[in-house]
Amino acid sequence: MDSQPPDAYLLEKVRNSDVEAFRVLFGRHQPAVFRQVLFQVRQTELARDIVQETFVRIWERRSSLRPQLSFLAYALRISTNLVRDAMRQRKTRERLDGNIPPPALSEGDDPEEALQLAALQKRLISVINDDLPDRCRTIFLLNRYEKKTNREIADLLGLSIRTVEHQINHALKVMRRKLKGYVR
Numbered sequence: 001m002d003s004q005p006p007d008a009y010l011l012e013k014v015r016n017s018d019v020e021a022f023r024v025l026f027g028r029h030q031p032a033v034f035r036q037v038l039f040q041v042r043q044t045e046l047a048r049d050i051v052q053e054t055f056v057r058i059w060e061r062r063s064s065l066r067p068q069l070s071f072l073a074y075a076l077r078i079s080t081n082l083v084r085d086a087m088r089q090r091k092t093r094e095r096l097d098g099n100i101p102p103p104a105l106s107e108g109d110d111p112e113e114a115l116q117l118a119a120l121q122k123r124l125i126s127v128i129n130d131d132l133p134d135r136c137r138t139i140f141l142l143n144r145y146e147k148k149t150n151r152e153i154a155d156l157l158g159l160s161i162r163t164v165e166h167q168i169n170h171a172l173k174v175m176r177r178k179l180k181g182y183v184r
Contacts, residue, residue, distance in 0.1 A: 004028075011067035014059075022062075025071060026055055033075050040083045050086060054079040085158055089138055092157065096141040120179070127178045132171055139164055140171035 005024070013021035033054060038047040057078055058065070065074075128137055135157075142148045142156070143164075150164045157164075 007071045008067040011065050011071055014062050015065050015067070017062065022059060029072050029075055030055070032072060033079050036076055037079050037083060040080070041086065046086060050079055050082045053082055089135060089157060092142070093134060093138050096138060096145070123179060124175070127175055128171075131174055131178055136167045136171050136174075139167040143168055 007025065007028075010021040010025050014025065030051060034047060034051045037050045037054075038044065041047050041050065054075055058075060065071075128140065132140060139153055139157070139159075142153045143150070148156070150161050150168070153159070153164045154161045
């Protein structure tokens, strides 16, 4: 006889913020969710991140859980949506990689100024590629280099406008800090 409590019972307890019941559900269903996500993304680290985010979202929305419905189906639906978002961000990032134009010299440019501009441009590209998190970099490039509005970016990436604004502000803060010696 199975001594494990049914999912419906555990879900009712999770709705009331029972952490131990959530741990049991996590232990029971995480392997299946992980296998499904790994099959879709084929990258272990990304799969782990998506599975973690799936269960974080379930916990954050625990008050709206419906014990009469399949918990596994619910977790798989959330993870599938997160995989779709990750793939959309990956495609956008791949399209934007290498999209930062090099500085162009005009005839009247002062050679020293041109050298400083080239150094600044090189440092800027380095900061964008190395110091900005993936989503932040994608949003910043869409806004500054593809001239997309915050609304267009939000729609394209499936984010809120507020998130887009926050990411752009974060990118600008990082750049101000990292480019301090280059900008007067």
